[in-house]
Amino acid sequence: MQEITRNDKMDYLISEIEKTVAVAKEHLTGAVNQTMTETYWRIGRYIVEFEQFGNEKAIYGKNLLSTLSKELTLRLGKGYSRPNLNNMRKFYLKYPNCQTVSDKLSWSHICELIKIDDDLERSFYEKQCVKERWGIRTLKRQMDSALFLRLAASRDKEGILELANKGVEINKPEDVIKDTYTLEFLNIPELEQYSESDLEQRIIDNLQKFLLELGKGFTYVGRQYGITINNVHYRVDLVFYHRILKCFVLIDLKKNSVQHEDIGQMNMYMGYFATEENMEDDNPPIGIILSKNKDELLVEYATYGMDSNLFVSKYELYLPNRKELEKLVNRILEDDDKGEVIT
Numbered sequence: 001m002q003e004i005t006r007n008d009k010m011d012y013l014i015s016e017i018e019k020t021v022a023v024a025k026e027h028l029t030g031a032v033n034q035t036m037t038e039t040y041w042r043i044g045r046y047i048v049e050f051e052q053f054g055n056e057k058a059i060y061g062k063n064l065l066s067t068l069s070k071e072l073t074l075r076l077g078k079g080y081s082r083p084n085l086n087n088m089r090k091f092y093l094k095y096p097n098c099q100t101v102s103d104k105l106s107w108s109h110i111c112e113l114i115k116i117d118d119d120l121e122r123s124f125y126e127k128q129c130v131k132e133r134w135g136i137r138t139l140k141r142q143m144d145s146a147l148f149l150r151l152a153a154s155r156d157k158e159g160i161l162e163l164a165n166k167g168v169e170i171n172k173p174e175d176v177i178k179d180t181y182t183l184e185f186l187n188i189p190e191l192e193q194y195s196e197s198d199l200e201q202r203i204i205d206n207l208q209k210f211l212l213e214l215g216k217g218f219t220y221v222g223r224q225y226g227i228t229i230n231n232v233h234y235r236v237d238l239v240f241y242h243r244i245l246k247c248f249v250l251i252d253l254k255k256n257s258v259q260h261e262d263i264g265q266m267n268m269y270m271g272y273f274a275t276e277e278n279m280e281d282d283n284p285p286i287g288i289i290l291s292k293n294k295d296e297l298l299v300e301y302a303t304y305g306m307d308s309n310l311f312v313s314k315y316e317l318y319l320p321n322r323k324e325l326e327k328l329v330n331r332i333l334e335d336d337d338k339g340e341v342i343t
Contacts, residue, residue, distance in 0.1 A: 037105075041091055043088045048089060120152075127166060150320060170245065176215055179313060181290060183315050186199070217242045218242055219242075236252065248282070250286070263303055263306070263310065294312055294313070
């Protein structure tokens, strides 16, 4: 018995030491990353100031970074390639105040962010990386899918500016809904014939990526979730639970256009979950019908007087046209500017 107690104490001692070392390593990694990032920013500043000094820019021209790379590599070793020096230069130009990101993001994150020319869009991805602890792969995917532009396209100017400055904030059901969901990761060719069950299976096979596209807070509950009403059996395609909003999220998949009976059926599902599945502290469920096409007028009439938590969204099997989204968002910003009255 005494031996068991001694072993327990030893296990506790080892466990505490492991935790302490892990925390120290984490702090050390953060400190090293911050120091490296600040160093790269200073190098970028030196390069820009050298270029702006005057005659030197004319003398070295485009060869400045190449010459600098060769000399620094010879004296300091690896890490000073021409592309990396160019990233340091861009880092200084995009972020005049290094402190805004040096202690929050890795150099790899920064190298992705400085590819973005638009200040609002870059600010959004920066905030999301920090808030949701995005890794590099996640950041690249969200940038490739034009997440900021897709979210901004359904907002007014004030909403776009808030999105850029704060990132995605979840306070109400509308905050977790997108007008269009990009499902390019399902790898379904645009002209390929597929069924709704095929679409559902592809989503389950790529569940982690689908959760990323849905956004923060979603937890998978099940597929083909069975419910019975008056001895008639129904199945909800996909069921999730949103941890932040504390509610079920029901998703029905439609490979073509949504019909009015689809909307009525989803409303019934939501009523069932609110009455039969919700716990005491759960909020009313959210219903999303995800369809290939969406008739805006039909949806408006079919949802008249219905629960405001019922949404109809489109999905696309390919990455969005970035240029078209940029035009739409710029038009929103410009139209709002024209509508402002200066006093």
